[in-house]
């Protein structure tokens with residue numbers, strides 16, 4: 251359950267269970283912000299809620315099961331449940347499992363969710379409620395924020411049903427995105443995580459329309475967005491960290507690398523390659539295929555040696571032969587990516603890939619998964635070992651309590667680590683004045699396959 255405090259009497263209280271990816275988290279934040287503007291308060295537990303919202307994920311079958319279980323728990327604990335999010339597109343399946351749900355709405359149908367809440371828990375319009383200006387609700391820690399620049403996707407990757415769930419690409423206006431980013435940074439955000447389904451395609455649907463921002467014409471385009479985000483400063487005058495996620499390697503990505511070298515953008519790119527074999531990429535119908543990517547990685551590293559590249563890969567896609575898989579392994583040895591997530595192919599109901607011939611047997615998938623993990627962990631360990639002895643900026647996420655000797659430890663992340671998905675930097679002997687969101691210089695003393703260990707320099 252997610253909570254936000256309130257002290258006003260007689261307000262209807264909403265409980266929120268938010269599942270799924272960062273994009274769903276942003277949706278939850280928007281829904282809660284609107285509900286609060288309508289005079290609702292938020293419950294700390296199921297029992298205190300007039301109605302519980304469950305924001306679901308319906309991407310993989312395992313996520314659907316998790317969503318159905320969360321709905322079941324909310325019904326058992328509270329009884330009055332409204333479902334929203336990606337799995338909301340499968341209302342029949344939800345009603346079959348949980349006929350008691352009050353209402354079901356789909357992904358980013360903010361109006362409908364709010365309407366359903368109004369119907370099932372009409373707001374009590376106290377005289378003060380509407381007069382209290384409050385910042386947007388955030389479910390992520392205050393020092394980092396997700397910045398969603400578009401919804402949906404124009405591609406049709408064979409393993410993915412996002413376009414069915416979320417529709418075609420719909421980009422936000424550039425000035426609206428920049429205003430939100432500016433507000434977040436003014437309110438204490440030290441790290442912005444730019445998210446979408448395809449960040450490189452930002453603005454394609456609105457023909458990269460220009461808007462005036464700070465007296466300049468700025469296009470709805472990833473490079474303009476990156477340049478403008480690089481101009482933001484925190485109230486302390488520091489450049490916030492800005493991380494680009496879900497970037498496909500279209501040619502214009504080259505233009506943001508110099509911004510990283512100048513320190514205006516965090517030297518980090520999350521590029522979901524998913525495979526390297528041209529044959530498998532074609533079967534997957536992936537945008538921006540692998541040709542020349544290795545050369546470009548080299549060129550990017552020549553411009554910005556500290557750039558960290560994160561990616562994810564699917565093994566055991568239908569039709570993937572041993573030769574295709576070995577191609578991927580050889581490619582990874584060459585690419586030397588910093589962070590890699592690997593997944594075994596899992597059919598998703600409604601995805602085109604399910605009809606492809608030559609499924610890979612489960613045992614072979616497992617064996618390939620073990621091999622890719624072994625290779626990528628070895629590369630990661632070597633890359634992290636090379637950081638021992640260096641001093642790196644680290645953003646603090648959490649400060650612990652003193653141990654029996656009075657030493658305090660803290661957990662943070664380097665610029666190569668996005669929250670939730672990458673590694674951590676563990677610091678020992680930190681001062682008790684250290685707080686989440688502080689950015690310190692850390693001397694790195696040790697490393698393992700995923701994390702770094704050090705002390706404030």
Ligand code: SF4
Nearest residue numbers: 403405407410412447
């Ligand atoms: S780019 Fe492909 S994987 Fe990503 S959301 Fe679009 S269709 Fe799905």
